[in-house]
Amino acid sequence: MDDLQFRRGIYADPKTTDADILTAMQEDPSKQKFAQELESLDDKILNALNVSVPEDLSEKLILRQSLASHQQQKKRSRVKLAIAASVAFVLGLTFNSLQFSNAYTNVGDYAIAHVNHEAEYFTNTTEAHVTLTALNKKMTSFNGSFSQSLGELMMADYCRFDGMKSLHLVFKGESSPVNVFVIPNSDHLEFTRSFQSNELRGSAKNFNKSHIIVVGDKTESLQKWQERIAKNVRWSA
Amino acid sequence: MATKQVRYEALVKALHGDLYRYAYWLCHEKQVAEDLVQETFLRAWRALDSLKDEKAAKSWLITILRRENARRFERKRFEMSEYEEATITDTRSTSTEQEIENHWLREKISSMPEEYREPLILQVLGGFSGEEIASMLSLNKNTVMTRLFRARNQLKDALDEEPKKRGQYNG
Numbered sequence: 001m002d003d004l005q006f007r008r009g010i011y012a013d014p015k016t017t018d019a020d021i022l023t024a025m026q027e028d029p030s031k032q033k034f035a036q037e038l039e040s041l042d043d044k045i046l047n048a049l050n051v052s053v054p055e056d057l058s059e060k061l062i063l064r065q066s067l068a069s070h071q072q073q074k075k076r077s078r079v080k081l082a083i084a085a086s087v088a089f090v091l092g093l094t095f096n097s098l099q100f101s102n103a104y105t106n107v108g109d110y111a112i113a114h115v116n117h118e119a120e121y122f123t124n125t126t127e128a129h130v131t132l133t134a135l136n137k138k139m140t141s142f143n144g145s146f147s148q149s150l151g152e153l154m155m156a157d158y159c160r161f162d163g164m165k166s167l168h169l170v171f172k173g174e175s176s177p178v179n180v181f182v183i184p185n186s187d188h189l190e191f192t193r194s195f196q197s198n199e200l201r202g203s204a205k206n207f208n209k210s211h212i213i214v215v216g217d218k219t220e221s222l223q224k225w226q227e228r229i230a231k232n233v234r235w236s237a
Numbered sequence: 238m239a240t241k242q243v244r245y246e247a248l249v250k251a252l253h254g255d256l257y258r259y260a261y262w263l264c265h266e267k268q269v270a271e272d273l274v275q276e277t278f279l280r281a282w283r284a285l286d287s288l289k290d291e292k293a294a295k296s297w298l299i300t301i302l303r304r305e306n307a308r309r310f311e312r313k314r315f316e317m318s319e320y321e322e323a324t325i326t327d328t329r330s331t332s333t334e335q336e337i338e339n340h341w342l343r344e345k346i347s348s349m350p351e352e353y354r355e356p357l358i359l360q361v362l363g364g365f366s367g368e369e370i371a372s373m374l375s376l377n378k379n380t381v382m383t384r385l386f387r388a389r390n391q392l393k394d395a396l397d398e399e400p401k402k403r404g405q406y407n408g
Binding site: 047050066068 | 242245249267275339343361390392
């Protein structure tokens with residue numbers, strides 16, 4: 001091994017374990033001396049590089065990490081809470097929409113269902129006892145009134161008409177009671193002018209802010225009822 | 238979780254000194270070095286699961302630290318300034334011969350080009366082999382060995398001239 005190669009090797013790494021360099025060192029005392037010089041230079045360099053480390057650095061590092069991971073945990077639990085809240089919210093919405101969803105798509109279907117449901121409470125022989133004044137008092141919440149009595153009125157009351165506030169009137173008819181509904185205009189029920197089931201027929205008419213629906217049996221002239229209503233009803237707004 | 242904490246604390250205790258010194262020689266400022274080490278260990282904590290081999294921990298941490306240091310320059314390019322000799326001087330009064338020599342050598346090391354200084358620090362302070370340094374700095378091994386040779390050569394030449402200088406320094 002020539003001297004230059006040896007020196008390069010030692011300069012690059014004084015603690016080398018390279019076999020060629022080690023044998024060369026053993027054979028030549030001057031090389032050995034040179035290697036020792038370099039090793040002592042390295043000791044000096046190491047001494048110089050060994051700057052003092054701040055005493056509390058390791059404590060600081062551990063503290064900062066535990067603060068950071070604590071914050072991360074807090075953030076994580078906040079995320080969990082948010083997820084739980086969202087799930088509860090969606091469950092609530094689903095429950096609500098199942099509970100209060102509209103099973104009927106048009107006014108006719110609902111009117112017939114409503115009449116059938118309450119049919120047992122009314123017969124054509126029930127005594128009529130509702131006066132025009134009482135009826136008009138109830139009509140005020142629809143901003144309407146009737147100028148004359150439409151017929152023998154057995155019952156007049158507010159009813160839920162597929163979730164909407166409506167006025168349900170039951171008149172004495174030819175052979176069975178005639179039901180008249182006053183309902184506000186709605187978005188979710190389709191307006192149908194006329195409709196029927198096996199026993200019942202219905203007719204609906206649109207006034208400015210309300211619909212009036214008449215449901216009676218097939219012997220009843222709905223046309224006559226609607227004309228009488230249209231002639232007598234007054235809308236104030 | 239607990240074991241991760243234990244691993245982390247062990248890592249901090251064993252290596253924070255080496256990391257700090259390495260950071261110091263990268264940036265020459267005590268405060269910046271401390272910040273770099275803090276940032277490095279915080280990142281290390283987050284990625285601790287990816288450290289499989291404990292023996293590789295030191296080079297892993299140094300790699301993170303070098304990246305952090307590089308990021309510092311990306312962030313604050315406008316603050317980049319020439320290294321000032323005054324900032325590296327040890328403020329304690331240098332009394333013994335040994336300390337004077339240390340002080341003098343530190344200046345020499347600081348003013349050395351970074352490409353020579355970094356491999357030297359990794360070798361002397363970090364105890365890494367030529368191959369390890371080469372892979373950490375993404376260089377080939379011959380380049381690393383040449384730079385190590387030049388770094389020591391510069392320091393040795395400077396030291397050989399030193400006694401005259403030191404006379405003036407003390408005189």
